[in-house]
Amino acid sequence: MGAPLSPGHGPGLDLFAAASAEGAWTVGEVTRRARAVIEAGLPPLWVRGEIADFTAARSGHWYFTLRDKAAQLRCAMFAKQNFRLAPPVDGVQVFVFARPSMYEAKGEFQLIVSELLTTDQGGLWKLAFEKAKAALTKDGLLDPTRKRRLPAFPRRIAVVTSPDGAALRDIQAVVGRRWPVAELIVVPAQVQGAKAEASVCSALNRIRRLPVDVLVVARGGGSVEDLWAFNSERVARAVAAMPMPVISAIGHETDVTLCDLVADLRAPTPSAAAEAATPDRDEVLAQCGLIGQRLARALRIASRHVVERLDRTADRLSRCMDHRLEVSGARLTAYGARLDALSPLKVLARGYAVARDENGQVLKRVAQLPSGKEFRLRVTDGEVNGRVQ
Amino acid sequence: MAEFSKQLERLEAIVRRLESDDLDLDEALQLFEEGVERLRVAREQLQQAELKVKKVLEIESPS
Numbered sequence: 227m228g229a230p231l232s233p234g235h236g237p238g239l240d241l242f243a244a245a246s247a248e249g250a251w252t253v254g255e256v257t258r259r260a261r262a263v264i265e266a267g268l269p270p271l272w273v274r275g276e277i278a279d280f281t282a283a284r285s286g287h288w289y290f291t292l293r294d295k296a297a298q299l300r301c302a303m304f305a306k307q308n309f310r311l312a313p314p315v316d317g318v319q320v321f322v323f324a325r326p327s328m329y330e331a332k333g334e335f336q337l338i339v340s341e342l343l344t345t346d347q348g349g350l351w352k353l354a355f356e357k358a359k360a361a362l363t364k365d366g367l368l369d370p371t372r373k374r375r376l377p378a379f380p381r382r383i384a385v386v387t388s389p390d391g392a393a394l395r396d397i398q399a400v401v402g403r404r405w406p407v408a409e410l411i412v413v414p415a416q417v418q419g420a421k422a423e424a425s426v427c428s429a430l431n432r433i434r435r436l437p438v439d440v441l442v443v444a445r446g447g448g449s450v451e452d453l454w455a456f457n458s459e460r461v462a463r464a465v466a467a468m469p470m471p472v473i474s475a476i477g478h479e480t481d482v483t484l485c486d487l488v489a490d491l492r493a494p495t496p497s498a499a500a501e502a503a504t505p506d507r508d509e510v511l512a513q514c515g516l517i518g519q520r521l522a523r524a525l526r527i528a529s530r531h532v533v534e535r536l537d538r539t540a541d542r543l544s545r546c547m548d549h550r551l552e553v554s555g556a557r558l559t560a561y562g563a564r565l566d567a568l569s570p571l572k573v574l575a576r577g578y579a580v581a582r583d584e585n586g587q588v589l590k591r592v593a594q595l596p597s598g599k600e601f602r603l604r605v606t607d608g609e610v611n612g613r614v615q
Numbered sequence: 616m617a618e619f620s621k622q623l624e625r626l627e628a629i630v631r632r633l634e635s636d637d638l639d640l641d642e643a644l645q646l647f648e649e650g651v652e653r654l655r656v657a658r659e660q661l662q663q664a665e666l667k668v669k670k671v672l673e674i675e676s677p678s
Contacts, residue, residue, distance in 0.1 A: 379619040389670070402666040409667040432671060507661055514657055517626050521650045524633035528643035531636065 254330070261328035264335070268326040273337065275299070275322075277314045278449070288313065292322065292337065295451075300329070303339035311342060317450070320344050358459040358484055367466045367488055374471040374490045376503065379510070380439035382409050383503055384470075386429045389414035393444040393475070393496035400500035405507055411438060417445040422455030430464045440471050440503050443485060444496040447478040456485035465489055475499035574606040581612070622657050626650060 275292035282288050286305030291298050301322065314320060324337035362368050383401060387393045394412065401410055413433055416425035426443075433441055443465065445456065455461055456476045462484040465472050474489035475496045486492040493499035566572070574580070581589040581601045589595055599614045629650040633643060 377620070379623075381619075398666070398668060406666040407661055407663050409669060412668060412670045414670065436671070511658070511661055513623075514654055514661070517623075517630060517650070518654055520630045521633065521647060521654070524630060525643055525647040528633060528638050529640060531638070532640040532643070 253333070257328055257330040257333050261330060264326050264328050270323060270325040270340070273299070273322050273324060275320065277318050277320055278316050280314060280316050282313055288339075290314075290316075292320070300334050300336040301339050302329070302336055303342060307340050308342070314342065314344060318344055355457050355484065358457065358462065359487070361459060362462055362466075362484065362488065367463070372466075372490075376471050376473070376491060377439045379505060380405070380408055380503060382411055382436070382438045384411040384413060384433045384436065384438040384441045385444065386413050386415050386426060386433065386441065387444040387496070388417045391417070391446055393446050396495070396497040397442060397444060397500040400497050401504055404501065405504035407507065408504065411436060417455065418448065418452045423458045423461055426455055426461050427464045430461075430468060434467075434469060438470050440473065441468055442473045442475065442496070442499045442503055443489065444475045444499055445477065446496065447481070450481075453477045453481055453483055456483040459484065461485055462488045473499045473502055571606070574604065577606075580604040619657065619660055622653055622660075626653050626657070629653070 273292060275294050275298075278291040278293055278298070280288065280290040286309065288301075288303040288308050290301050290303075292301050293299070301324065303322075321341075321343040322337065322339045323341035324339040327336055327338050328334070329336045359368070366372070385394065385397055387397070389412065398410060401408060411433075413429040415429040416422045430441075430443075443456075445453065453476055456474075465474070465485055466488045471490040472488075473491045473493055474483070474486045475493040475498060476483045476485055479494040482492070491499075491502055493502050570580070581595070581603050583589055583594075583599075583601055589599075589601055595601070595614050597614050601612055601614075603610050603612050629646050632638070633646050633650070638646075
């Protein structure tokens with residue numbers, strides 16, 4: 227309270243006169259005095275800023291925050307001043323004419339707005355965002371064809387996020403449930419504040435050299451300022467340059483940051499990012515089971531085919547043998563006929579006879595048939611005994 | 616787990632080949648054995664029960 231209550235500000239104010247007997251002030255006294263100081267010291271003025279947290283109360287009064295990159299102010303615009311205006315939306319740049327004051331019931335410094343003009347170029351955030359986005363677009367970094375496919379079965383999943391935020395807890399839970407096969411590599415970073423940009427870039431830089439299959443950059447919800455590091459062109463370029471696919475889950479689903487736009491996939495929440503990064507182990511196991519079944523069935527069918535083919539071969543073999551036998555039979559008959567033609571019986575049938583001695587030796591010459599020699603004579607229908615005269 | 620991806624791809628190829636007609640029993644048996652072995656390895660890889668979490672702290676690069 228030192229500065230606003232310093233005696234230099236209100237010449238008619240005796241600051242010690244209001245103190246109680248014990249020398250302490252009541253809260254009401256402080257706020258009343260503060261209000262007096264503010265109202266006396268700050269005349270009505272034009273203020274430029276961006277609307278945030280806009281609400282229209284049932285009474286018709288409007289309440290909102292006016293802010294820029296450095297600070298924010300609570301504002302009230304009462305129904306009798308705003309009834310001719312369309313309610314502004316958050317994020318819009320406005321000029322207000324307002325009287326600085328103190329809302330004593332809450333001890334809040336506030337502007338009582340009597341006029342409100344919107345500007346055309348949108349909020350400062352929006353402007354910075356669009357400028358960075360245009361630069362990224364120009365370099366082709368937002369080209370949809372740049373988006374890489376995520377690995378189906380990641381072994382190492384890196385996460386850049388706040389080490390103690392809900393985002394990390396959520397990601398860890400989802401990956402642990404769906405794909406505990408993986409290794410989660412957490413690279414902590416400051417995800418808000420002045421150092422966030424440098425911290426996120428340095429985390430990304432560290433991951434660049436690690437053997438990682440997919441990277442998740444995550445941050446829970448927050449105001450535009452809170453998420454600002456992820457709208458920095460430097461962070462967006464670092465994300466675009468990562469050698470592995472990147473999933474971005476920054477803020478709520480309605481906040482789209484440059485980091486989201488540059489990433490290979492944008493997830494609405496850190497949990498959704500973890501889900502997108504991982505397959506479901508149970509499903510993969512079921513798939514393996516299916517492959518096992520197909521293997522067994524295919525082998526059964528393959529062996530049946532082989533048996534059928536063997537059967538067919540056996541059939542052909544036996545047909546082949548039948549044929550061979552037939553041919554051989556015919557040949558035998560022919561040989562038989564030729565043998566028959568050469569048979570000595572045929573010669574005998576033509577009237578020749580064969581003489582043999584008692585040993586069966588054929589007697590062909592006169593010398594073999596001396597007088598008195600007994601022999602057997604073979605004629606066509608039998609044998610008779612004979613003796614040489 | 617790029618190897619895991621390859622493992623599944625090879626398994627799929629084995630099953631397809633095994634399901635085709637022009638295959639002798641020797642080849643069929645060989646493919647079946649390879650398939651069963653690869654399936655066993657794949658299942659084993661999936662059995663790891665607990666997620667490993669490693670925190671990489673600011674060791675190398677200054678922020």
